[in-house]
Amino acid sequence: MRHIADKVRAGERISEEEFLRLAGTSDLFQLGFLADHVRRRLHPQPLVTYVIDRNINYTDICISACKFCAFFKAPDDPAGSVLSRGELEQKIRETKELGGTQILLQGGLHPELPLEYYEDMLRFMKSLDIHVHGFSPPEVCHFAELSGLSIREVLIRLIAAGLDSIPGGGAEILSDRVRVKVAPRKCSADKWIEVMETAHNLGLRTTATMMFGHIETMAERLEHLRRIRDLQDRTSGFTAFIPWPFQPDNTALAAGARIEKETAFGYLKMLALSRIFLDNVANIQASWVTQGPKIAQLSLYFGANDFGSTMIEENVVAAAGVRFRLAEGEIRRLVRDAGFEPRQRLMDYTLV
């Protein structure tokens, strides 16, 4: 353990075997000290950033039916809906009035809407002058399948229509054993990586996420982190990594198997491990949406240097029974109280 600590302090990369040894410790401080060390090396200025944005879900109709999801509606469910142009415009105007700079645009895998629909939506949104951080890899793969185009062709068309960057959702755990069990109809781990690599090569920046704390093993979490680190070595396209624990309420996954909700201890541990292992990803986000303000604030000492988004609107985690709300002022207070200066940022982490 001492050897690993020395390596981390010297700024050296840790191996997969060393990751597993670190993961085996239940000493929160060992992980915290090392993660904090890495964070301070990458971010010597005592700043903590956040973005003002809103999640807009253009539809909750989804053919994927992932077992961990409490948000989607099956295509034959009359409760499902698609957002109207008017609602979309209203939401964007509200966001801009609140100082918002971007929209996180994601939706279910709708069985019918053609690629042109999304292109039109992007052109309309861009006419309102806002950064569109949209369409996670499973959506991009879905558009490719429906349209018969390649991933690259779909991305080129979306970029031409105004897409600015891609959110890292739908990664879940990048291990096909896990994906087959919890999200059998979602794109494979290879496809997720392929979308991101293609996007990076086309000049788009993206984030990466991980949803842990369900049926995956620690080795599978490592596989996930390794794939992110490897891709980042090739492209440097990821701006941030955002790990969060599975929220079990109202999900088929929790109904079908006894899954205990990841505790705050487990969350901080995974956050720190991510910070230590992903030495080439600049930013790690705290997940106040799942952890609440107190643990999110503490995350700033376990590797996180970013408070994520103010999330003027959030529907997906809320559907799984977790509703924390934080105004910008409260985020700033938490950051200051933790000893950092709060700064609003854009998607690419330039300061506002």
Added chain:
Amino acid sequence: MDAFVHEAGFGDILDKVRAGERLSLDDGRRLYATANILALGWLADIVRQRKNGNRAYFIYNQHINYSNICTNLCKFCAFGKDKTSAQAYEMDVDEVRRKVSERLDEPINEIHMVGGLHPDLPYSYYLDLLRAIKEIRPEVHIQAFTCVEIHHLAGLAGKSVGETLEELKEAGLGSLPGGGAEVFNPRVRKLTCERKLPGEDWIEVAKTAHRHGLRTNATMLYGHIETIDERLEHLDILRRTQDETGGFLAFIPLAFHPKNTQMAEHSGTTGIEDLRNIAVARLMLDNFPHIKAYWVMIGPKLAQIALSFGADDMDGTVKEEVITHMAGAETEQALGHKTLIRLIREAGREPIERDTLYNVLRTY
């Protein structure tokens, strides 16, 4: 890990902590001032480990708040109500009896009972409450009446605090909770709870209880108008009292919840502030066996983390918590003991179900 603590500038404090030396108030000031919550937590964890090993405690208890009618009406309190308020309530002895009877099938081994300073209820009411509980649940330990209430009851009885405590003991009282301490400093009390028992009298009641064989807890309400020096003075008074009597079991830092109080303009405490108070308390109160992370106040998530920042106790399963929830606490009203056990185990500790006096009832 020593290197991290040295980098934080706490090398000298680390030496003292390792040697088991008492920290000065100046040390306390430096600890409170640090932004390095990890270094602070790790120091506190050394003390916790020395005193409590790998054990983390919880208790299966029942809370009863017999009345919220109160003549003190402290500004930080959302629970106490004037007698004329529409929200005022009081339970008669039968109602308390019913509450205890309702849960006879549960393995409850402590009843935690506190209330407001009621202007009219007679002294006999309190004795009757204790007797009624013992009648229904003879084995249960009753932890009831803060030092403030005890002082009030002695006034009602027209007897000394010592005599009153003896009679309450006779009726079934087992120990005293730590409430009503707030912050001892007179400036703070004048501004926030002018009518409440002064700090030195609170201590006097606690000492008297200790002399009469009753163990007590101690609290500090932080996160309102008090200064760091006033917190340290509070801790110092407790530490000196404990040197004298050894009667305190646990110290419980209480996070101020502003909602629905007369001090609602304040913000609630942050997670780092909560951990800082737990860690500094663990380091300063070297003669207190236990530090409690009361999950009702700071949430189960942070209470779990607090087990690594100096705390060794998560309090109880607690049902029907009223006082903090009236002040807007968004925490659950009850945590099942299975959840508590899991939180403790996931934090790398051994879950120990205890009784009020920290005797081990069961290990998990």
